[in-house]
Amino acid sequence: MxxxxxxxxxxxxxxxxxxxxxxxxxxxxxxxxxxxxxxxxxxxxxxxxxxxxxxxxxxxxxxxxxxxxxxxxxxxxxxxxxxxxxxxxxxxxxxxxxxxxxxxxxxxxxxxxxxxxxxxxxLALAIDEQQHHQPLATAVKLQIEGDALRITGSKVFVQDGHSADKLLVVTRSSGKPGDRQGISLVLVDRETAGIEVTRTHMMDGRNAAKITFNDVEITPEQLVGPINQGMDILQPVLDRGAICMAAEMLGGIQEVFDRTIEYLKEREQFDVKIGSFQALQHRAAIMYCKIEQCRSAVLDALAALDNHSTDVSLKASQAKALVNDCYILVSNEAVQMHGGMGITDELDIGLYLKRARVSVQIMGDSLYHRDRYASLLGY
CATH class of the missing domain: 1.10.540.10 (Acyl-CoA dehydrogenase/oxidase, N-terminal domain)
Structure with a gap:
């Protein structure tokens, strides 16, 4: 590790x-x-x-x-x-x-x-089609007619989808939603005829888009990997995404914690620094321990990617689930410790609170990754 x-x-x-x-x-x-x-x-x-x-x-x-x-x-x-x-x-x-x-x-x-x-x-990866991250639920259809391929359906929450020059689209070329087999990846220009892009203004300021494919015609050369075997490519990509998103979230968590500790050292009530209150010290100690746990998990997962470890998927789900929970905890505690102004737009703490809520959903929330972690272990 x-x-x-x-x-x-x-x-x-x-x-x-x-x-x-x-x-x-x-x-x-x-x-x-x-x-x-x-x-x-x-x-x-x-x-x-x-x-x-x-x-x-x-x-x-x-x-x-x-x-x-x-x-x-x-x-x-x-x-x-x-x-x-x-x-x-x-x-x-x-x-x-x-x-x-x-x-x-x-x-x-x-x-x-x-x-x-x-x-x-x-580039942008168009994968999700509903509120929650469920790659196997892909239903956007890739219809194959000889050498002609057509994409029909919609994707949501596409990161930077409104500005990307090219889109990597996760499609279903056979089977039904929920099947692992039958998923194919294709590479298309965002300006291709039949593609409609609607930007989504997320509450945390992050860039996303809804993308609709109206019978978009592509060629076999635009396939990324073998047809119907896209999950073999996609799963390692999603592992990388979950781990790297966890790393980004870890930075936000640390910043919120640092700002909150500084506030506890400065804010006075009853002529004393509120950081001297034992209850707040205990809550800060819990946050600190959770953050260090997350740091270890994220570094371990990043190293697993560099070392091409066989348990990358396990470490990805472990890191993302831990960081998801920690960002929610720390941002909630930060708002409470800052008092009423913690939630206001004037104070930056509220921005991190919003970023936490959106980031948790990117590449899978805690429920998704706990279930995936258990499944990978055979439960």
């Missing part, structure tokens, strides 16, 4: 921390939200992150990537979570690039990866 980062990973984390504190504070996310920015993130900030090599951290070297590993990427995502940073890193690199790396053709990788490295192209 990797309990600490090595020197290079710590340096990357410190670099990301300093850069994001200066160029992407929470105030930047507020402005994007209040302005109803059409892109949903700062193109200039993304360009700067690309120049720092952030977009290429886990991409293979043969396509211009750094192949630095997921522990390094997780460190960056944690800092982004601290600042509620808006960027296409998660959707384009963690989800989109992973799908192409694990299942795409050589032509697809050669065409897309260099553009990702240069920040000239963005």
């Amino acid at each position: 990797n309990m600490i980062l090595n020197e290079e990973q710590r340096l990357l984390k410190e670099t990301a921390h300093g850069f994001l504190q200066s160029h992407a504070p929470v105030a930047a996310m507020r402005k994007l939200r209040d302005d109803r920015d059409t892109l949903g993130y700062s193109a200039e900030l993304w360009r700067q992150l690309v120049e720092l090599g952030i977009a290429s951290i886990v991409l293979p070297e043969e396509y211009g990537g750094l192949d630095f590993g997921f522990l390094g990427l997780g460190a960056v995502l944690e800092e982004m979570g601290r600042n509620l940073t808006a960027s296409p890193l998660f959707s384009s690199v963690v989800l989109g690039a992973s799908a192409l790396e694990l299942g795409g053709s050589e032509q697809q990788r050669q065409e897309i990866f260099p553009q990702l490295v240069e920040g000239k192209l963005s």
Whole structure:
């Protein structure tokens, strides 16, 4: 188990921390939200992150990537979570690039990866079709008529779906919703005729979209991996997504905790610091222990990805379930300890509370991952 980062990973984390504190504070996310920015993130900030090599951290070297590993990427995502940073890193690199790396053709990788490295192209994975994350429930139909393929149906909660240049769409080419077999992945341009994109303004300012496919025609060359065997590609992608989202959430949790502790040291009632109240000290101690538990689980899961461990799926569900619960706990406690103003939009704590609620649903909530964890162990 990797309990600490090595020197290079710590340096990357410190670099990301300093850069994001200066160029992407929470105030930047507020402005994007209040302005109803059409892109949903700062193109200039993304360009700067690309120049720092952030977009290429886990991409293979043969396509211009750094192949630095997921522990390094997780460190960056944690800092982004601290600042509620808006960027296409998660959707384009963690989800989109992973799908192409694990299942795409050589032509697809050669065409897309260099553009990702240069920040000239963005991706989005269209998977969910209902309120909760249930990949096997995929019903969007991929109809096969000789060499002609057509997509029909709708996807919801597509991360950065309104701005992505290309969409990786999870479809059902055979069987019925709930079957593992019969799922296929396809790569389509967002501007393809028949695709309707409706942006969803999430309460936490995160970018998402509803995407409807109206008899969209594609070619066999746009398939990602073998037809009907998409889950073999998709499951490792979802594991990466769950672990990396847990890393981002861990950053938000730590920031909320740090701000709350500082407030307890400053706020006075009855002429004493409220941090001296034993009941609040006990609650803070519980939060601290939960956060350290989550940190261990996230680092262990990220290391499992780098080491190509056979139990990545177990560690992914463990990390996501723990972090889901912890973010809810810490954000709730932070609001209570800040008093009535904790929930107001004026105070940043309320923003993290909203981010917690949305992030919990991305890549599966705690119920989903506890059930999956038990199933993987044979229960």
